Amino acid sequence: MFDFAPTDTADKATLYADLLSAADALTRDEADHVANMANVAALLWQFLPDLNWAGFYRMVEGELVLGPFQGKPACIRIPLGRGVCGTAAATGETQLVADVHAFPGHIACDAASASEIVVPILSDGAVIGVLDLDSPRPARFDSDDAHGLQALVARIAARIC
Numbered sequence: 001m002f003d004f005a006p007t008d009t010a011d012k013a014t015l016y017a018d019l020l021s022a023a024d025a026l027t028r029d030e031a032d033h034v035a036n037m038a039n040v041a042a043l044l045w046q047f048l049p050d051l052n053w054a055g056f057y058r059m060v061e062g063e064l065v066l067g068p069f070q071g072k073p074a075c076i077r078i079p080l081g082r083g084v085c086g087t088a089a090a091t092g093e094t095q096l097v098a099d100v101h102a103f104p105g106h107i108a109c110d111a112a113s114a115s116e117i118v119v120p121i122l123s124d125g126a127v128i129g130v131l132d133l134d135s136p137r138p139a140r141f142d143s144d145d146a147h148g149l150q151a152l153v154a155r156i157a158a159r160i161c
Contacts, residue, residue: 006047016148019047023152027159037160038068040152044133045070052112053134057085058161059127064089067129075109083107088118089127094146098139110134117141119149121157128161 004022006015022043027036037056044054055069057078064078064085081090082105088095095118100106103116113134121129131153135141 004043004046012144012148015047016144016151019043019148020152020155022047023156027156030159033160034068036156040156040160041068041070048133050135050137050140051133052110052136053132056121056129056131056160057089058129059089064130069132071134072110075107078107084116084118085130085132088120088130092120092122092127094119094150096141096143096146098141100134112136114138115140117145117149119146119153121153121161123157123161128157 006018023040026039026043030036041055045051048054051071053069053071053074055071055074056067057064058067063080066074066076078086080086084095084097084100084103084106095116097103097116100113100116113136115135115138117133119131120127121131131149133141133149
């Protein structure tokens with residue numbers, strides 16, 4: 001049994017260090033990518049406040065396909081370049097969006113979402129998926145979240161996609 005809990009702190013650096021440690025422990029000895037994505041999505045849901053969706057999309061035959069997640073049912077397929085996830089996948093760059101309603105081509109899988117961050121998952125320089133977090137709170141994510149999530153994805157990329 002695994003019993004991970006975030007440190008009771010407002011310090012994001014500590015929070016992300018704890019999250020990274022927990023994700024590393026859960027995925028280190030498991031070869032199944034789906035199981036690892038599922039556990040990491042659950043950790044994100046547990047560790048990060050004010051989320052209404054946390055999960056993965058995998059690159060399959062030139063489009064993003066829904067992977068393990070926490071939250072309401074989601075869009076199953078997203079074309080490259082469309083919405084926040086498709087833009088992150090097409091550019092290979094993290095998308096930090098304070099107001100999703102102002103983002104050109106935003107795909108509203110959950111009308112309650114107000115802000116979003118999407119981190120591309122890379123292997124040998126190619127995008128193989130994205131990590132997507134949504135919040136009902138406007139401007140929920142900042143550069144500290146971007147750095148923490150990028151570190152998480154970099155550490156576990158080979159274990160999740």
